[in-house]
Amino acid sequence: MSVDTTGFLALLRREILRFLRRPRNTFLPPFITNVLYFSVFGVILGERIDQIAGVPYILFILPGLVVLGAISNAFENTSFNIFHGRWNRYIEEVLTSPLSYGTMVGAYVLAAAIRGAIVGTLIALIGAFFTDVGVVRPLYLVAFGVVITALFASLGVVAGLWADDFDDLTMLNQFILRPLVFFGGVFYSLNELPAAVQQVSLLNPMIYMVNGVRYGFLGVSEVDPNASLAVLAGLTVVVLAIDVALFRRGYGLAE
C-alpha cells in the first residue's frame, strides 16, 4: 500500500472510530427523533391527510426524513470534528503530518459522508417498521445519497474552519440548515403552495435533494431528478475544491 493510501486510511479510520465509539451521541438521537416523527407525523397525523403525489403521507415524508438525518449528520461530523480539533489543537497532529491537503479533506469528508449514509439507512429502517418501504430507483437513491452526504460533509468542513466558537456551529444548524430543510419539501408537496411561493422554493437546494431521494424511493419527483443530480454533484465538486483551497491557505488552521 502506498504511503498516501496508508495516511488517508489512518485519518479516515480515526474519523470513523470517533463516531462509532459514541453511538449514544451519534445514532441514538436520530433514532429517537425519527421514531417520534414517524409516530406523530406519519401515523397520527398521516391518517387524517390524503395521499400526496399519489402516495400515503407517511411514505411521502420518509425520503425527506432520510435526507434530513443524512445531511445533518454528515454536516455535524466534519464541522464539529474540525472545529473541536482546532479548539483543542489536536488537529495539529494531522496538519504537521505529510498528508496532502487534498488527502486531509478527502478523509474528513468521506468519514462524515459514511456517518450520514448510516444514519440515512437507519431512518429508512425505522420507517420500514411503520409502513412498507420499497426502493423503486435504487441507482438514483445511491447516487443522491452519495452526493448529498458528500456535499454537506464538505460544507461542514467550511463551517468547522470558519467557526470561532461552539455557538457559531449551533447557529448554523438552527438558523440556516433547519429552516432550509423544513421549507425544503420534507413535510409538504410543492404543488400545495401558491405559485409565487413555489418559484421561491425552487431556490432552496434542499428541494432538489428531497425530491431526488424521493425519486429513488418512490419513483416520483416534483423536479427533474437528472438535472438535480447534475447540479448537486457540480456543487459538491466546487465545495470540495474550496475545502482544499482553505486547507492550503491555512484558513482557521495556521496563523
Next chain:
Amino acid sequence: MEPAIEIRDLRKSYGDVQALDGVDLTVPRGSFFGLLGPNGAGKTTFINVLVGLVRKSGGEARVFGHDVEDDYREARDSIGLAPQEFNVDRFFPISEVLEHKAGYHGIPRERAAERAEEVLKRVGIYDKRDTRFDWLSGGMKRRFMLARALITEPDLLILDEPTAGVDVQLRHELWDTIVDLNQRGTTILLTTHYIEEAERLCDEVAILDSGRVLDVASPEELMDRGTDDVVIQLRDEPTAVPDFTAHDDRIESVDLDGTRLVVTARQGGLVAPDVVSLLDEGGHEIVDLEIQRTSLEEVFVEMTRADEDGRATPEVASR
C-alpha cells in the same frame, strides 16, 4: 549534504508586530542545536513555520533541502515535533493516538502498533497505553509528547520547552533519551527557558530576541564572552598586590578584601595560572583558589538586555 534547517531572511508579521524579523540560521545535520530567547522572542513562531502551523510572510525556510511550503510533505515527514502546548487528541487512548500519527506518516498499521509499543516503553509510560491523555499526570504528559514526536522516527526532532514544569529526575531522564537519539544521528532543535539545559546539551545555540538572531555560537564560546571570578584566599593580608591588569588585558578588575582577592576576567580559567604565578613571585602564599565561571544564563541576560537597550534608544529619541 543539505543542512537540517536552512533559513534565509525569514519574516513573519502579525499586523504591525514583527514576530520574525529577518532570521538567518543554519542548523547542521546531526547537531544538537539550542534556540534561546526570552518570552515572545519568536522561538515558537520559528518552529511553527517549519511544521506548517504558521505561514511565513517572507524569506526562505528549508528542512533537509525541502522548502516548507512548496515541498511541505517531504519537510513535514522528516520532522518530529514535541510542542510546548499539549495538542493531543483526548478521545483515544494514547497508544491509538500514536498509531494514528504514525499512520498519517505512511507507516502501515502493524508496524505502527509495534512502534507505539517501542516509544511508550522508551519514555516509560507503556503501562498507561490504554489511558487517555487527560488522565496522565503532568510528567507523563511530557513523556507522551516526546513519544509522539518519536513515533515517526524523525531525522529532525524539535523540542519546544520539553522539560517545562517537570521534576528534576524526569528532566534528567528526558535529557538522557534525547542525547542518545542525537548520538545515533538525529538532529535536535531545542528551545528552552532553562539555560542550564542548553549549556549542558547543545553543540551550538542561537540567541533569539524580538524576532532576530543576536548570535550563534557554542555555549563555551558564549560563556567566554562573559567574565569569570578567580577567587583567591591568601594566608596573610597583603599590603599591595601586583598590577594584574597590566599583564593581561582579559583581566577587568581586581578587588581585595582583607585576605580575599577577587580577579574578574574573561576566560578566567586561562588567566588563573598567570595570576597565581604573579602572586607567587610577589611572595604571597595562597591557601585556596576557586574559579567561578560565568553561566550561560548571565551572558544570555546580558545580551538580551543589551539588545533591548539598543532598541529602546531610537524609540525614545523619536519622541
